[in-house]
Amino acid sequence: MRIQVSHDLLDRQLVDVDGRLIGKVDDVEFALDAHGTPYLRTLLTGPGALGLRVGGRIGRMLVLTAERFVSDRPMVPLRIPYGFVARIDSAVWLRIRAEDLPTSPVELWLRRHLIGRIPGAGRAGG
């Protein structure tokens, strides 16, 4: 499949096999194969990768805000091997489930310390 990384891939929504939202394609990583030909190896998602791409003061502030919620710094982005991508349309669909990937540390912290403590947090509104 022929894709244009900047137009079809960057900034698109990542969706797992059940339709759950995982994050955006905040950055990508290339590597060289045995013949020295570059190929798309990994999709990166998370504030660490996004902050670097946004750059400047605003990008640094983004990373600093997110890092308040984690203990091990600097914050590493979630890395998704390109082989997990099933198809690309208005979103990037993965062939794996969200559970098979580590959950965002910010999401986990807020779930544990704030939202999960409010009565009724386990019930879907619909």
Place this chain on the structure above:
Amino acid sequence: MKKLLAATLGILSAVGGFVDIGDLVAAGQAGARFGMAHSWVLLLGVIAICAYAEMAGRIAAVTGRAVFDLVRERLGARMALVNLIASYVVTVITLAAELGGVALALQLASGVPYLLWVPVAGAAVWLVLWRVRFPVMERLFGLAGLTLVVFAVALFWLPTDWAALGRGAVSIDDGGQGWGAYWFVAVALFASTVSPYEVFFFSSGGVEERWSAADLADARFSVLVGFPVGGFLALSLIATATVVLRPAGLTVSDLDDVAHPVVLAFGGVGLAIAALAFFAVTFGAALETGLSAAYAAAQYFGWQWGKRVSPREAARFHTVLLVSVLLGVLLLLTRIDPVTLTEYMLIISAVALPLTYLPILVVANDRTYLGDRVNGRWLNVLGAVLLLVIVAAAIAAIPVAIGTRMGQ
């Protein structure tokens, strides 16, 4: 009936989007100071929001992507983040103004000072966002907002000179108030009609309701009923102010003044209905702005969002929702006047308009998203012309606001 219920998303988007505290004030002021001379602005605004909400709804139905997804994809990570920050600030200020409106409506009904109602209103809005299912919320507040029709009914009750009203609507006249003030009110009224959070909310609501390509007719129906109904309600607010407040030389500085024509027509019952209508539209708008702020953030970052999943699974989304409502309450407790707050909010939001509407127009023409459901030629011509109007309003907003000292 089922078809009409399908329109409630459009009605709530419109009722919460532009028939809200901003419009109650802007429309009341426009009518009291300039009569019907701003009718064309309202008409243009309704056409613009219909055209762009239709595109956003179609994109949401076909691709499952809401407006801020498109903003990020088309403006890129950095520019979209600037837009997110601007939109978030505007939306939270609006949320504060709406909470102020809820509190003022409660003051109108109870006589208890509005500041005491502010924390109650904030808690009630958050509770509805936390517990109530999306379709119930949409129908309850969309339909309750329709009680605002009491203003149109009052026009028939009052000794309205319909011919003069009609003439006023087709002639553009500064009414002796100065053209600077005329254009200031025009920009504010236009901005309140096409506020970005209306399309954030409408498209995200479509995703929440799991629209698919099969629901395109319903989505279009919802747009073409909901937003014109909102426009009609706003027009009747201008008209009652024109008929009652303008000849008496009264201006609008509070919700009591906006309700005055209805009280004149129906007495205490009129006051009760007007208070209920104000409560419904501002509460609906508070829900809409709160959700829009959280939708925009979640869609920019790609977080799980929405009311279909439990709050636990969308912790970041619900945190933004909670923080936004808290910020709104705190902003009001500084005793800033909600009506003044609304006026500033409308000018800031006018500046940010093109950043939201350009990506919608671009994606609505992208075949990789929409296949053969891209815009037709005429919709593109209309969309481009309206975008020029939006850009013109954005450029004019600050100079007009400074030049007239906020429309003095």
